[in-house]
Amino acid sequence: MPDGKLKNEIRIFRGNAHPKQAEQVCKYLDVPLGECDVDRFPDGEIKVRIKEDIRGRDVFILQPTSPPVNDHLMELLVLIDAARRASASRVTAVIPYYGYARQDRKHEGRVPITAKLVANLIATAGADRVLCMDLHATQIQGFFDIPVDHLYAWPVLLDHVKEMGLDNLTILSPDPGRIKLANRFAQKLDGNLAVIDKRRTGDSEVEKGHVVGDIKGRTVVIVDDMISTAGSITQAVHTAMEFGAKDVIAMCTHPVFCGRAFERLNGLPRPRTRRLRHHRAEETPRKHHPRPVERDGGARGSDPPHPPQRVHFQDVRRLGARAPAGAAHGMEGREPRWSRN
Helix, strand or coil, X not given: CCCHHHHHHEEEEECXXXXXHHHHHHHHXXXXXXXXXXXXXXXXXXXXXXXXXXXXXXXXXXXXXXXXXXXXXXXXXXXXXXXXXXXXXEEEEEECCCCCCXXXXXXXXXXXXXXXXHHHHHHHHCCCEEEEECCCCHHHHHHCCCCEEEEECHHHHHHHHHHHCCCCEEEEECCHHHHHHHHHHHHHHCCEEEEEEEXXXXXXXXXXXXXXXXXXXXXEEEEEEEECCCHHHHHHHHHXXXXXXXXXXXXXXXXXXXXXXXXXXXXXXXXXXXXXXXXXXXXXXXXXXXXXXXXXXXXXXXXXXXXXXXXXXXXXXXXXXXXXXXXXXXXXXXXXXXXXX
């Protein structure tokens, strides 16, 4: 906790992307949330007014650039500019979810590197430092010409998996790009490592892949940084089940859930889900859920002779993008446990 002198120097402001997250951070730090208006002019332009003196103060602006990403990104830029012009001594942009992170390279001709453009915009607006979590590609840190603190949520997920006491565990990477994270989980949990060799057919479509590694008859944990349209994660779940996984647990940091995400996730066989409230899980009975499905796609009867395979979904919702309406709440009353290693 900050001491009294430090508390007087810190000012935390927020945009409209995730007000509750800012309130929880301020409550944990025992620091009042800064007063500012983030509104719209009649023509849709963003209107920002900081309503207190921040001259010489250390200002933190908490704003994930979650959907609608362009609105929330523009709010962040205007807030940074307002703080800089109000003579703040330092402005730190706290961006738990970094939008445009997947556009981090030129995968074909005549396309932009938008993740770099966003980094330039944040630095040009006047940010002195950036704090973010579980970037889709860690090299995005190098896109900035200002210091970047990159935090990881894997210690929270790791502790939760340990609490579940799973046997015959295999950590499954949904694609080759996540294999380093999956390998870290496998080492810490003393489990096996497997990877899916997937092929993309479009921005949100993934064709069936093949599993490299042994998952037959084992409990599989799929670890990813985000679930956006849920194309990758649902294909990974189906692939794991087709290759004989006994149980499948999917975990992510940023549940963006856009496009057909809910349709795809609700189409998976889930007798129950477990929602992670920070580092603890609570059983959540489902009032309505699809009937369990055989691996060959056929529906089971009402009294199956063998228990259906289960698919659980975990997330660190309050560490990433703003949760959609009706989703699980965050980590009220729990101490954040983040890592920079």
